[in-house]
Amino acid sequence: VLLYNSAVSGNCYKVRQLLTHLGIPYEIHELSVIDRSDRADVIGGLNPALRVPTLVFDDGRSLAESGAILWHFADGTDYLPSDAFERAQVLQWMFFEQYDIEPNLAVVRFWAIAGIDPAPADAASRRAAGERALSAIEGHLAAGRAFLVAERYTIADIALYAYTHVAEEGGFSLAPYPLVRAWHDRVAVQPGHILITE
Ligand SMILES: N[C@@H](CCC(=O)N[C@@H](CS)C(=O)NCC(=O)O)C(=O)O
Numbered sequence: 001v002l003l004y005n006s007a008v009s010g011n012c013y014k015v016r017q018l019l020t021h022l023g024i025p026y027e028i029h030e031l032s033v034i035d036r037s038d039r040a041d042v043i044g045g046l047n048p049a050l051r052v053p054t055l056v057f058d059d060g061r062s063l064a065e066s067g068a069i070l071w072h073f074a075d076g077t078d079y080l081p082s083d084a085f086e087r088a089q090v091l092q093w094m095f096f097e098q099y100d101i102e103p104n105l106a107v108v109r110f111w112a113i114a115g116i117d118p119a120p121a122d123a124a125s126r127r128a129a130g131e132r133a134l135s136a137i138e139g140h141l142a143a144g145r146a147f148l149v150a151e152r153y154t155i156a157d158i159a160l161y162a163y164t165h166v167a168e169e170g171g172f173s174l175a176p177y178p179l180v181r182a183w184h185d186r187v188a189v190q191p192g193h194i195l196i197t198e
Pocket residue numbers: 006009010011012032033034036039050051052053064065066067098
């Protein structure tokens with residue numbers, strides 16, 4: 001498969017991580033998340049949202065959205081439960097990630113990486129929402145859970161690890177979230193774990 005990728009993107013990291021776990025070889029076409037001027041020319045026909053990750057199968061079909069790509073490849077593997085309720089719980093966390101984590105932790109981190117100076121009110125509200133999202137994960141793990149769903153490592157963990165483990169790059173402190181940090185440690189020792197910089 002061919003992955004339109006950005007090295008700094010947590011959304012792309014999720015996909016690289018699962019493909020690595022599954023031993024699926026992939027080629028990378030690197031796109032800049034800062035200079036987007038070539039975006040329509042390069043992936044306009046593949047992903048109407050013009051974003052990365054965008055994945056192209058060997059038969060020419062394409063699939064976008066990190067969660068959809070994870071779901072497609074994880075289905076039928078150990079990384080996605082077969083039980084209907086547990087699958088819904090995986091989706092619960094993946095939707096939470098897209099609404100509560102990504103727009104806050106990822107956007108604030110992107111500002112830091114790209115040297116963007118945000119409007120103070122926007123920064124403050126995203127920072128507060130990001131803290132609420134981290135607290136929600138902390139509370140979920142406080143019930144004695146080792147992983148987010150089904151007491152085992154799934155694509156829910158892959159999806160939520162991506163931006164939470166680099167939250168400090170956006171200026172968030174993980175010090176108040178010891179259970180989140182312990183969960184990060186458990187994710188990081190999974191066989192085939194790769195770094196976001198790999
Ligand atoms: N909901 C999408 C978000 C994808 C996304 O925001 N991609 C960013 C990089 S992390 C991007 O393409 N940014 C450049 C742009 O918007 O043109 C997903 O989960 O894949």
